[in-house]
Amino acid sequence: MSFDRSLKIAPSILSADFANFGQEIQAIEAQGADWVHVDVMDGHFVPNLTFGPPAVKAFRPHVKTFMDVHLMIAPVDPYIEAYAEAGADMITAHVEAGPHIHRTIQAIKATGKMAGVSLNPGTPLESIEHVLDLVDMVLIMTVNPGFGGQKFIHSGVEKTRRLRQMIGDRPIHIQIDGGVTTETAPLVAKAGADVLVAGSAVFKGGSVDRAEVYGKNIRALKSAVSAVL
């Protein structure tokens, strides 16, 4: 399959209705979500707890697009196989989560899944320079990981621009995660990102006519970006 450089919106189901994940996933996909982003948190690497492999396995039949699993756990290596078996399409691990990111990426690739590497806002790009050729995606965090609904950290825009230069034409996605709104999405898309995670910006205002509201929110993000590209 050829590399897809077009802009993709990946709603984070951390902001979905936790009592109705199946319906929430179906609603965002019907309304233009390109990927589904699943935030896995362990109460240790980040101060929050979310989804174990059985939860991810339960999401799988509902996801018709692409399930992007963002692991915010340490250690990460012992759990890679379980998340692969649960049905992730892409598994992303944090460079800060252990001393051996090269080994972690190899372990993800060994499962046959796509591999991503993620950087916290305070972590320099140099920390992933030597693994770039092994990964399918770099995730730049634009909030400190752990929660949805936080404010975008603007140093991520320049970081994205520099990462785009480092990557050049190589088939590696640049994903931005945290505080993506109609104001910040154009900044990172212009800087070179092609996958934008959005939790609160997609699921906000969805108590009545949920799917319609999600559709409006997704289209607002896409049109904010297309206005600057």
Ligand SMILES: O=C(CO)[C@@H](O)[C@H](O)COP(=O)(O)O
């Ligand atoms: O990984 C994380 C947080 O750690 C994210 O995926 C958030 O869930 C994004 O939420 P918003 O900032 O878009 O509300």
Ligand SMILES: [Fe+2]
């Ligand atoms: Fe995330």
